[in-house]
Amino acid sequence: MSHHLSGPNLRSPKDDARLDLTDLFVFPAAQDGRTVLIMNVNPFAPTQGEAFHPDAVYRLNVDTDGDDIADLAYSFVFSAHENGRQTVTVHRATGDQAREHEAGGQAVVSDATVAFGAEPNIVNSGDLRFSAGLRSDPFFADLDGIVNDFKWTGNDFGIDKNVFGIVLEVPDSELGDGPIGVWARVSLRQNGRLVSVDRGAHPSLTAYFNAEDVKEKYNAGEPADDWDTYREAWSAVLAHTGGYGTEAAEEALRTVLPDVLRFDRTRPVAYPNGRTLTDDVTSARLAMVSGGKITDDHIGPHTDLLDEFPYLGHPHPVS
Template sequence: MSDAEVSFGTTARPVSSGACTFFAGSRSDAFFFDYDGIKNLFDTSGGRNFTAPHLGGTSPWTGVDSNLEANVFSMALEVPTSELHDDSEIRVWGRCSVRENGRLIHADRAGHPSVSSFFNTDETKLEYNAGEPVNDRERWTDQFVHLMGHTGNYTREEAIAAIDADRILPDMLVFDPSKPAQYPNGRVFTDDVINYRLSFLSKGDIPPTGLEPHTDLLSEFPYLGNPHAKTT
């Protein structure tokens, strides 16, 4: 595929080559989370990030989906499952880079949803985003273990076992095509990955947010809903 049109309007304009289909453009963001509730839950002052959840008192959740009318600039690629070889796993990660003074600066990367956001501090996020998964386990295991000791009272052994069970390090999303897609085996748009991550961090002590997946998802490619109209 080459010279694919980028869709900025409400009509998606995918292109196909053989059994593969590609799309790039503006879409409704499927990610749902209670941002104000997360701010109520964690004290992030002083660069501490998500290390001190306030548990045991009034529920932090507001019931408001902060992304209900958000749009996202997206790329989607549809490949037949038969091309993935159902006897082996695939691992996926991606990065966003921006051009600055003639150089590409690695500004963000992700494999597992929300791992970079919750496990990094202001001091480490730039290094994390500039890195690559091949170095993750050696570089970041101790920091992840330390954080989980604060958020869920994990011992070192328990934290490493939990990290290994979900295969968080290296930070690549694992998908086994022979099994149903549901996080942490891949991810679908209706997966509540924030509830999953908060439960993981707190060893099950943080209550669910109560939010529901977005209802504007499409049953056909590119699956993300039409973009919301801009408001003034």
């Protein structure tokens, strides 16, 4: 999986698909001078959750100075789902407010309608463009082959799947002049307290690297702590799966730890410099964990992607 089913025992966090972060994407917009940020949640949508969770805060964090701490954050808070309708408010926070998991700062989009049908609802608010709703899952991988000792089947797990997409397009000036780091988080309000239940940036990390009893701790953690917390255990995984020595393992892990997706807009976009909807991240991760012995699962990107906002394809029919 990419980041699908990121709770213990290959289940959604809190056994609730609405809280399950599946993927993060960062790439240049079709219009010059703008950047697209996408976080997808809810694998198998809408059958395992017909709307976004009304007690959750969905969040895109942006680090603009390289310290792995958010300097800018966009939080998405959804209303209850009633009579087939749900709305969302987008908050923009900077400075100290960007470092809190609460949805602080200014409301830059208010009560926008979530799209559950075939057509997206696109909202333009100032320099921002935003859309949230049911979309085709862009993730592609031969998961059957991966779990069957890499005997490839040709079956693409994501070819008929849907997710709930949160798509934001912002001017580059919003993100500063230099490289940025981005990660997504889903937090749930429980007993009056907001608890982080999922987070991530790079694809296919927690499934390969985290033991089952570590996943909840990882989902609650902060990227700035990742290197010290996970370097040793993840190096041991690479030693076991790919025959890495200590130095080689640490060099490989510096790409994904801290778990922040870097994007330098002066360089061509291709994972791990940002991530487009067609980047073959499954093959990249297989090559990493196998020490270069497995380099391709022979599944290509989806062909239903859009050339313009919101970029994610139209949702598949739901049986």
